Amino acid sequence: MTSLKMKKLLQESLDHPNWIFTYEREKDSVRVEDKNSSKGITISLSGLIAKYEQNGQKAVEEYVYYVQETLTSMRKQITxxxxxxxxxxxxxxxxxxxxNSDDVSLVYDDHTAExxxxxxxxxGSTYRLIDERMAAKEDLTNETIREMAMFNVRSLSTEMKEDRVAGNSYYFLNTKDGYDASRILNESFLQHMKQSVKxxxxxxxxxQDVLIIGDIENKTGYDILAxxxxxxxxxxxxPITALSFLYEEGKLEPIFILGNIKVEKDTEENE
Incomplete structure (x- = not known):
């Protein structure tokens, strides 16, 4: 499957009179925009092709659904x-x-170097990132939004599946609710896992749709993790980051893993 063939397949699947497709050759991506709002979403073709080779047409259908829901939500009035x-x-x-696409600052916080x-x-089926205009319109401070979000993420399920490989345990959280990676912000959950690892x-x-906790007991465990x-x-x-983090004393430290050697990244945690 080539990028041009995948672009054609996406365009046929997402045919809509109000949507404009732009192929960005240098980035190997397709931009899909609503011509009435100029808001849209960019799809990495290389990433989609990799999934297509593994899962076939199902991978394309997942992306089509994702784009449809995202573009539709962008037209809704949000409160x-x-x-x-x-x-x-x-x-x-x-x-x-x-x-965002309107050049309005999104509400965000620094987390780690990655x-x-x-x-x-x-x-429901998607979500909208909150920007500062949206927050100001409803007289909500960034701190208030942060407190609400952190309270809510602690209510999400933390049930994990374990896979034991070469003397190491790997725990997977993959509910596909859009917030799997967000569980990394649930400090009580991380502390509970910390107490159980050997x-x-x-x-x-x-x-965004997976969080992996490793209980690494030998050097091979780092290779498998990488x-x-x-x-x-x-x-x-x-995609977020291919790097993993050490979790020590309540802090996250990005690490590089090269062959059988674990090399810690020389960086300070942003708080």
């Missing part, structure tokens, strides 16, 4: 007041824009 229980934090990479926390209003605890958020996170990172609709 925050009275929706306190539907405000959640979402994790993104530090390369993610800090302004990640940033944004805030969203849940709309070796070194790692946390990975390769894309391969695992890279696989998820490449195949995710919303």
């Amino acid at each position: 925050l007041n009275g929706q306190e229980r539907h405000i959640f934090p979402v994790i993104r990479s530090t390369s993610f824009p800090i302004v 990640t940033r926390v944004y805030y969203a209003i849940d709309l 070796g070194t605890m790692t946390i990975s958020v390769p894309h 391969q695992m996170t890279m696989g998820f990172f490449v195949n995710g609709k919303v």
